[in-house]
Amino acid sequence: LSNAISFYQKAISLDPGLAVVHNDLGVVYERQGQLPMALRAYERALSLDPNYLEASANLGSLHKRLGYWTEALPRLLKAAVLLEQRGDLPAAKRFYLDVLDMEPNHFEGLGGLAGVYARLGERTQAVTTWVKLALLYEQRGQLDAAKSVYERAIALEAGSVEATTNLALVCERLGQRDQAVFSWNKVGGLYEQRGDFQTARRSYERAFGMSPNNAETLANLAVASERLGDHDQAISYWLKCQQLSSPNDPWRLRAEERLVELGLIKTGSVY
Numbered sequence: 001l002s003n004a005i006s007f008y009q010k011a012i013s014l015d016p017g018l019a020v021v022h023n024d025l026g027v028v029y030e031r032q033g034q035l036p037m038a039l040r041a042y043e044r045a046l047s048l049d050p051n052y053l054e055a056s057a058n059l060g061s062l063h064k065r066l067g068y069w070t071e072a073l074p075r076l077l078k079a080a081v082l083l084e085q086r087g088d089l090p091a092a093k094r095f096y097l098d099v100l101d102m103e104p105n106h107f108e109g110l111g112g113l114a115g116v117y118a119r120l121g122e123r124t125q126a127v128t129t130w131v132k133l134a135l136l137y138e139q140r141g142q143l144d145a146a147k148s149v150y151e152r153a154i155a156l157e158a159g160s161v162e163a164t165t166n167l168a169l170v171c172e173r174l175g176q177r178d179q180a181v182f183s184w185n186k187v188g189g190l191y192e193q194r195g196d197f198q199t200a201r202r203s204y205e206r207a208f209g210m211s212p213n214n215a216e217t218l219a220n221l222a223v224a225s226e227r228l229g230d231h232d233q234a235i236s237y238w239l240k241c242q243q244l245s246s247p248n249d250p251w252r253l254r255a256e257e258r259l260v261e262l263g264l265i266k267t268g269s270v271y
Contacts, residue, residue, distance in 0.1 A: 019048035023055040053082040181207045197227040215251035
C-alpha cells in the first residue's frame, strides 16, 4: 500500500487533473486507516469530476462510516442516481437504502427507491414506498404531488386497496368529485373481491354521499346490499338506478334485468 501511494502521488505530480488517480489514492488511504487523507482525496476527485460515480460513492460511504450524515446524504444519493442511470439497479437500490437508513423520510430517496423497485419487478415494495412518499406529501399539504404518486402506485398495482383509498381521500380534499366517486367505487370493488361486503358497501356509500345519482354507485350498492342480505335496501337501490339513468345506460339495463329476476317488473328496455 505504501508503494501504491508513492506511485499515485507521482502520477498526480505529472497530471494533477486526473480524477481517477485521486479517487484510487483515496481508496488506498482508507485501507491504511488514514481517513482524513482519504476524505481529501475523494473530495479532490469530485472537484475535478462532479459526476464521478465511484468517488461520490466512496466519499458518501466514508462520511456515513464516520457519522457525518449531513455530508454523506447528498453523496450517497448522487451515487444512487448515477448507478440507476448506468443500469445497475441492485447497486442503486443499496445506495437508496443507505440514504433512507440515515433519513427514513427523505423525499428523493423514497422516490428513487420506489422507481428502482418497480424496474426490478418488486411491485409490493414499490407500492409500499410510493404510498409512504405520498403520505409525506399529504402532511406537507402538497396534495397534487400526493395524488400523482398514488396514481403511479395504482398504475403498477391496480389491486392496492391502500393506494386507491388514499387517492379517493386526496381527490375529495382537492374537490375533484368525479374522480373521488370513481375511486371509491373502485375501492368497493376491491373489497368485494376480498369477500368483505360490509366494507365494500361503506366505500360505495362514501361515493353515494358525493354523487347520489351516479348509476354505477347505485348498482354497486344494490349488489353489496344483496350480498349482505339486505334485500329491501337492494331493491330500493335497483329502482333508483333504473329511474335515474338514461335508457341506454348499461347500468340501467343491469338494474332492469335484476328487477325482472326479482319479479318486480315484467319488462324492461333490455328486452
